[in-house]
Each structure stands twice: as structure tokens, then as C-alpha cells.
Amino acid sequence: xxVSPSASVPLWSEALTLGFASGSACLASCGVLLLPWLTGMxxxxxxxxxxxxxxxxxxxxxxxxxxxxxxxxxxxxxxxGPAGLLVGGVSSLAVAxxxxxxxxxxxxxxxxxxxxxxxxxxxxxxxxxGLAMLGLLTGLNLCGPFVAAALRAAQAGGPVRAIAFFAVFxxxxxxxxxxxxxxxxxxxxEPLALVARLTLAVLALxxxxxxxxxxxxxxxxG
Amino acid sequence: MADTRTLSPFRSWPRAGLLALPIALWGxxxxxxxxxxxxxxxxxxxxxxxxxxxxLFLLMLRTxxxxxxRKVFFITLGxxxxxxxxxxxxxxxxxxxxxxxxxxxxxxxxxxxVIPMTVIPAALNRVxxxxxxxxxxxxxxxxxxxxxxxxxxxxxxxxxxxxAYGCFFGGLEEGFASIxxxxxxxxxxxxxxxxxxxxxxxxxxxxxxxxxxxxxxxLCPFKAVTEFPEITNGQTLLQAVIFVSLFxxxxxxxxxxxxxxxxxxxxxxxxxxxxxxxxxxxxRIRIERSACKDCGVCSRAxxxxxxDAGRVLQGAPRDACMRCxxxxxxxxxxxxxxxxxxxxxxxxxxxxxxLYAGWGFACxxxxxxxxxxxxSLIHLFR
Amino acid sequence: xxxxxxxxxxxxxxxxxxxxxxxxxxxxxxIEQLVGHLGLRSHPKYSGGSAVRVLNRDGYQVTIAxxxxxxxxxxxxxxxxxxxxSPVGALPDTVDEQLDLDGGGRPxxxxxxxxxxxxxxxxxxxxxxxxxxxxxxxxxxxxxxxxGLLVGLDHSIVARIPLN
Numbered sequence: 001x002x003v004s005p006s007a008s009v010p011l012w013s014e015a016l017t018l019g020f021a022s023g024s025a026c027l028a029s030c031g032v033l034l035l036p037w038l039t040g041m042x043x044x045x046x047x048x049x050x051x052x053x054x055x056x057x058x059x060x061x062x063x064x065x066x067x068x069x070x071x072x073x074x075x076x077x078x079x080x081g082p083a084g085l086l087v088g089g090v091s092s093l094a095v096a097x098x099x100x101x102x103x104x105x106x107x108x109x110x111x112x113x114x115x116x117x118x119x120x121x122x123x124x125x126x127x128x129x130g131l132a133m134l135g136l137l138t139g140l141n142l143c144g145p146f147v148a149a150a151l152r153a154a155q156a157g158g159p160v161r162a163i164a165f166f167a168v169f170x171x172x173x174x175x176x177x178x179x180x181x182x183x184x185x186x187x188x189x190e191p192l193a194l195v196a197r198l199t200l201a202v203l204a205l206x207x208x209x210x211x212x213x214x215x216x217x218x219x220x221x222g
Numbered sequence: 223m224a225d226t227r228t229l230s231p232f233r234s235w236p237r238a239g240l241l242a243l244p245i246a247l248w249g250x251x252x253x254x255x256x257x258x259x260x261x262x263x264x265x266x267x268x269x270x271x272x273x274x275x276x277x278l279f280l281l282m283l284r285t286x287x288x289x290x291x292r293k294v295f296f297i298t299l300g301x302x303x304x305x306x307x308x309x310x311x312x313x314x315x316x317x318x319x320x321x322x323x324x325x326x327x328x329x330x331x332x333x334x335x336v337i338p339m340t341v342i343p344a345a346l347n348r349v350x351x352x353x354x355x356x357x358x359x360x361x362x363x364x365x366x367x368x369x370x371x372x373x374x375x376x377x378x379x380x381x382x383x384x385x386a387y388g389c390f391f392g393g394l395e396e397g398f399a400s401i402x403x404x405x406x407x408x409x410x411x412x413x414x415x416x417x418x419x420x421x422x423x424x425x426x427x428x429x430x431x432x433x434x435x436x437x438x439x440x441l442c443p444f445k446a447v448t449e450f451p452e453i454t455n456g457q458t459l460l461q462a463v464i465f466v467s468l469f470x471x472x473x474x475x476x477x478x479x480x481x482x483x484x485x486x487x488x489x490x491x492x493x494x495x496x497x498x499x500x501x502x503x504x505x506r507i508r509i510e511r512s513a514c515k516d517c518g519v520c521s522r523a524x525x526x527x528x529x530d531a532g533r534v535l536q537g538a539p540r541d542a543c544m545r546c547x548x549x550x551x552x553x554x555x556x557x558x559x560x561x562x563x564x565x566x567x568x569x570x571x572x573x574x575x576x577l578y579a580g581w582g583f584a585c586x587x588x589x590x591x592x593x594x595x596x597x598s599l600i601h602l603f604r
Numbered sequence: 605x606x607x608x609x610x611x612x613x614x615x616x617x618x619x620x621x622x623x624x625x626x627x628x629x630x631x632x633x634x635i636e637q638l639v640g641h642l643g644l645r646s647h648p649k650y651s652g653g654s655a656v657r658v659l660n661r662d663g664y665q666v667t668i669a670x671x672x673x674x675x676x677x678x679x680x681x682x683x684x685x686x687x688x689x690s691p692v693g694a695l696p697d698t699v700d701e702q703l704d705l706d707g708g709g710r711p712x713x714x715x716x717x718x719x720x721x722x723x724x725x726x727x728x729x730x731x732x733x734x735x736x737x738x739x740x741x742x743x744x745x746x747x748x749x750x751x752g753l754l755v756g757l758d759h760s761i762v763a764r765i766p767l768n
């Protein structure tokens with residue numbers, strides 16, 4: 001079923017409304033990772049805004065890629081079935097790797113007492129690239145609101161409209177991410193940054209466990 | 223070790239006995255319902271536990287040593303609790319594993335470790351993310367309300383000292399840490415002292431996002447000696463492997479090698495949570511700089527690394543201090559002392575006041591657990 | 605000033621002792637009652653959700669609950685509808701029930717199982733999907749080993765039928 005052009009305004013407002021209504025769920029799932037990541041980076045307000053922008057950029061890329069796929073296919077596969085378990089498992093393991101690497105960088109760059117190396121070159125590129133990749137992977141989180149958006153986008157009438165639907169949906173959800181900028185206020189409190197980096201390490205282990213469990217479930221599913 | 227005979231006014235037997243009387247009476251009141259009951263075994267073990275606690279308190283007063291006698295109680299509690307708990311589980315269910323029926327019926331005992339994880343979902347949606355019951359029932363006396371009330375009282379009375387006078391898991395580590403005479407490993411990067419906070423932040427965030435007690439599902443080392451979900455598939459097997467590995471590593475092996483309570487110092491999120499309430503208690507440990515010779519004995523004695531050279535210079539341990547008294551007992555100059563906030567009370571008076579509260583709670587909670595666990599053990603062999 | 609601080613210090617110590625003494629007799633029970641009045645409820649994925657329909661049968665009742673299960677972004681596990689058979693007199697030897705799970709007037713599933721008289725006997729149910737779309741396509745409900753569940757609880761039988 002496709003949506004006629006005369007219904008295009010309600011479709012975009014529908015996307016925005018759905019996005020805003022789902023944003024708290026996105027904040028809950030992304031906040032788990034972003035809060036310690038941003039806190040551990042120890043940037044000020046402007047720096048944190050920039051980092052959040054990079055993360056959201058990666059997330060938008062994930063949404064748009066998914067939107068393209070859904071728009072081209074014209075339908076949504078059973079995202080909670082074996083395909084969903086596989087995607088979820090692999091992306092969780094990838095997130096685990098990212099978090100673990102970021103934790104290792106943060107912890108090895110200092111002991112107790114000196115601020116994290118701001119670093120240029122490779123270290124800075126790795127840090128920012130990792131954050132963009134994290135955004136991309138969390139953008140592919142197949143939660144309820146995401147699945148609902150996918151189902152609606154599949155009915156939007158073609159890949160361009162599906163991509164646009166997801167872009168507006170993304171805007172709606174991203175409003176909820178803005179408070180994360182407040183992590184820039186804690187920049188000077190070093191123990192908090194240490195706790196944040198250790199938290200990334202623990203989260204990395206959790207996501208490795210979570211991804212393994214999803215893949216076990218996929219394997220059991222057959 | 224300090225020659226406390228010249229320091230304390232409470233050394234004589236008669237005087238120590240008099241001062242121990244309130245605790246003896248308190249113990250009798252706590253055990254009273256059992257002592258007047260019909261179960262002969264329960265009466266015997268209640269009497270033994272009460273005598274045990276009173277005797278230890280008396281020795282604390284007589285010798286001026288806190289940590290040495292507290293440790294005896296704590297290790298006894300740490301080893302007897304799981305024994306009694308497991309015996310009861312096997313008697314009621316036939317195994318240590320939690321059957322799915324209990325999960326559905328809300329009969330899973332609520333543990334204090336769950337409290338930090340439940341706060342956000344309860345505050346936002348009034349939802350309890352635990353397969354237990356809110357109020358106690360015949361099949362589940364360890365309901366949420368019961369354990370929360372116990373925790374609240376413990377926090378008001380003890381604050382962070384819960385970890386040395388209340389926690390029935392800490393005694394296990396303390397026991398294993400006491401086996402060797404000297405540590406084999408002395409490492410321990412101080413960065414990892416923030417570990418408990420990292421684990422706390424992780425489980426609070428994940429529990430709020432997943433509406434599930436992630437620590438219980440994934441990270442609790444003490445599942446190895448209490449109860450755990452039935453192993454029915456790959457996931458539950460993986461969970462069991464994690465629980466047992468964490469227990470062996472953090473509770474058995476590392477304490478044996480380092481002579482420190484490594485699970486408490488580097489991992490336990492509830493300890494970090496209790497540290498938030500460390501300043502509720504007016505009882506503190508202070509290092510009197512004028513008397514301190516910077517010998518480092520207090521730092522080496524601290525089982526949770528709450529004291530280091532920097533903290534000694536500052537005159538106070540970190541908020542992770544659990545008032546176990548090890549540093550005070552070890553100090554040769556009397557620089558490490560008990561302190562009642564805001565007062566100039568002598569160390570011994572501050573200690574006595576603290577012990578009345580702390581040991582009173584220990585009798586109320588740990589003493590009754592020791593009694594009931596002993597009773598379960600005796601019933602097993604009869 | 606130092607006298608005032610000292611007063612507060614000793615006052616705090618007395619307060620702590622008072623709390624400790626009052627705890628087992630007054631405080632703990634009051635706090636328990638207070639927690640009980642907070643309006644907390646167990647998450648439906650554990651409790652099975654609130655009952656929406658009760659069907660009276662000959663000697664027993666069938667209670668159908670609202671859909672329950674994970675809803676949050678990081679919650680995982682199957683959503684389900686809990687159905688329970690509770691004896692008023694006694695449960696029959698065999699239950700063969702067509703269930704209208706969503707209250708739409710048409711049954712979506714048919715569940716058959718033998719009621720074990722010995723609690724140690726295994727409990728297995730055969731599930732037939734009458735109206736696909738709502739319910740996950742499985743055929744067996746048992747105690748473990750699948751997304752569905754069928755257990756004996758006290759004197760009742762409880763089923764959790766996984767949803768799509």
C-alpha cells in the first residue's frame with residue numbers, strides 16, 4: 001500500500017510524533033552507552049555538543065540506511081525472528097568491541113591524577129570514529145518504536161519517502177538526546193571520568209554477553 | 223599493635239562486664255521469642271548465638287580490639303548464612319535453583335543487592351523489576367517491603383558499616399583473606415577502587431533501560447552459594463558459569479592471595495551504594511596527624527583499601543571505610559582513632575557508642591541468622 | 605560553637621541508638637507498611653499481568669490476563685498472554701479449551717493438556733493455532749525449553765502463550 005501525495009503532510013507529522021513519543025526509549029537505550037562515553041571524554045560544553053553531533057550523525061546514517069532498505073523492499077521482515085536475533089547479536093558484539101576499545105584507551109592513557117590526553121592524530125580520529133560507529137550501531141537497535149517506524153516507512157511509497165520518514169523520525173527522537181550535553185558540566189571532576197571509563201569496560205562485557213545470548217538464541221531457533 | 227591497656231578506661235573484667243550488659247540483655251530480647259518457643263534445637267542455637275555475640279562484645283571491651291573479634295563474628299556469619307540458606311532451599315524446593323513456578327508466583331526472596339536497581343523504574347512507573355512479592359507472604363517472608371525496611375534501618379544505624387557488621391556475604395571474603403599469613407599479591411592498581419562505582423552505574427542504567435535486575439541476572443558472584451535460575455538452556459548455563467567464575471575469582475582466590483576483601487573493594491555495587499550514605503553515620507575513623515608517624519601500618523591493615531598514604535595525610539579514610547576497626551587496632555601510636563563527629567569524645571568512648579549501635583544491629587540481624595542456620599544444620603544431621 | 609557541635613554529635617549518637625532499639629519493635633513494621641502503600645506492583649513480565657476476563661466453567665475458572673512482557677528498548681523476551689485454570693471444586697482430568705485471548709469474540713488458540721494428579725508428573729500442553737497473527741506459531745507448551753510456558757502453581761495450572 002502506498003500513501004498518496006495529498007497525505008504527505010500527515011505522514012511527516014506522523015513521523016515526528018512517533019519519533020518524539022519514542023524518544024524516551026531511545027534515550028534509555030542510547031543513554032546507557034553515551035553517558036559514560038561522553039563523561040569519560042572530559043570535554044567542555046562545546047566539545048560535548050560536537051561529540052553528541054558525531055554520535056547523532058552516525059545514528060542518522062543507520063536510520064537512513066535502514067529506511068532505504070525498507071523503502072526498496074516495500075515491507076519489513078520479521079525483525080523479532082531469526083534475522084532480528086542475528087542482527088541484534090552481531091551489532092551487540094560490535095558495540096562490545098567499541099566500548100572495550102574506548103575503555104582501554106581511556107584507562108591506559110592515564111593512571112590516577114592526570115586528565116585524558118586530548119590527543120591529535122590517530123587517537124583523536126579513533127575516538128571520533130568510534131563514536132560515529134557507536135551511533136550507527138545503536139541506530140540499528142530493533143526496539144518496538146523502531147519496528148513501528150519501519151512498518152510505517154515501508155508503506156510510505158518508495159525508498160525516497162521511506163528515507164525522509166526515517167529522517168524526520170530521527171529528528172523526533174533526537175530531541176530527547178539533547179540533555180546529554182550536560183555531561184560537559186562534569187569535565188573537571190576526574191574521579192567521575194575514571195568511573196565512566198571503567199563503566200564502559202563493564203558495559204563492554206555486558207554487551208558481549210548480550211550479543212552471545214542473542215546468537216545462542218538464533219542458533220537454537222535454527 | 224598499640225598497648226591499649228594504658229589507653230582505655232574499660233579494661234577491667236568487672237567494668238567490661240558491666241558495659242557489656244546492655245548487649246547481653248539486647249541479645250536476650252532478640253532471641254526471646256525463640257528461647258520461649260517449643261523447638262528445643264532452636265532454643266539451644268539461639269542461646270549459643272546470644273552467648274557468642276555477648277562474649278565477643280565483652281572481649282572487644284576487655285582487649286580494646288575491635289576488628290579481631292568482629293572478624294570472628296563476621297566470618298561465622300559469612301559461612302553459616304549460605305549453609306543455612308542452602309539447607310532451607312533444598313528442604314523447600316529440592317534444589318538451589320529457582321524453579322520457574324517461584325518466579326511466576328512472586329516467591330523469589332528479595333535481596334538487598336537489588337535495591338539500587340529498582341529505584342529508577344519504581345520512581346518513574348511504580349514498577350518493581352523483580353519476581354518477588356511486595357509484602358511478606360507465607361511462602362515468601364523475604365518480601366520487598368521487609369528487606370527495604372531492614373536496609374533502611376541498617377543504613378540509619380550503620381551507614382557504610384553495614385559492610386562490616388551486617389552483610390552476610392562479606393564474611394566469606396574475610397574468611398578466605400584470613401587463611402594466609404602474608405599476601406602473595408600486592409598489586410592492585412588504585413584505579414580499580416572505582417570499580418564498584420562503575421558496576422553500580424552500569425547496573426542502574428541497564429536495569430532502568432531493560433526493566434530487569436541485570437546484576438542478579440548476570441553479575442552476582444553470590445548466586446554461586448545461594449540460589450540461581452534453573453539451568454535449562456545455553457543462556458542459563460552461561461549465567462551460571464559467570465556466577466561461579468566471579469565467586470571463585472573475587473571471593474575466594476583473590477582474597478586468599480592479597481589478604482584483602484577484593485570483591486568489596488573492586489566490584490560490589492552495593493558497597494558503592496552504601497558509600498553514598500557513609501556520612502549519615504556520626505561515627506568516623508580519624509587519623510590524628512600530630513601522633514601519626516606515617517608508618518603505613520593502618521593502610522596495610524585496611525581490608526578494603528580505604529586508607530592509603532594520601533588519605534592518611536588528609537586525616538581520614540575514603541567513604542569506603544566500613545568502620546571495621548582494623549586500622550585503629552593496628553596503629554602503634556594511637557593516631558588512628560574512633561571519632562564522634564562534632565565532638566572531642568575520646569576514641570574509646572566514640573568506639574563504645576558506635577559498638578552499642580553496630581553490635582546491637584549485628585545481634586538483631588547476624589546473630590539471628592547464625593542461630594537459625596545452626597538450627598538448620600543440626601536438624602539436617604538429626 | 606564547639607559546644608553546639610558537640611551537642612549535635614552526641615545527639616546524633618543517641619538518635620542512632622534509639623533507631624536501633626526501636627527498629628525491631630516499631631520501625632521496621634511501620635516502614636514495611638509504608639512501602640506496601642507506595643502503590644508498587646510487580647512488572648507484568650514477572651506477575652503475568654492483570655486479569656481482564658474470568659470465564660466460569662464446571663468446577664473451575666479460567667482467567668485470561670492482559671498481554672504482558674517486555675516493552676522497553678532493551679527489554680528482551682517474548683510478550684505473552686497468561687491464562688490460568690483455578691479449581692473452584694476440582695480441575696478435570698483433561699482440559700481442552702478454545703481461548704479467545706483478545707476478547708474479540710473469536711478464539712485464537714486451542715489448548716489441550718492432561719491435569720497431573722502428582723505434582724512431579726510433567727505437564728505438557730498441545731497448542732493449536734486457530735487464528736494466526738496474534739500468537740507465535742508453536743505447538744507445545746511445557747515447563748521449560750521454549751518461548752511458551754505451562755506450569756502447575758499451587759492447585760492451579762498457568763499457561764503463558766507467546767505472542768507475535
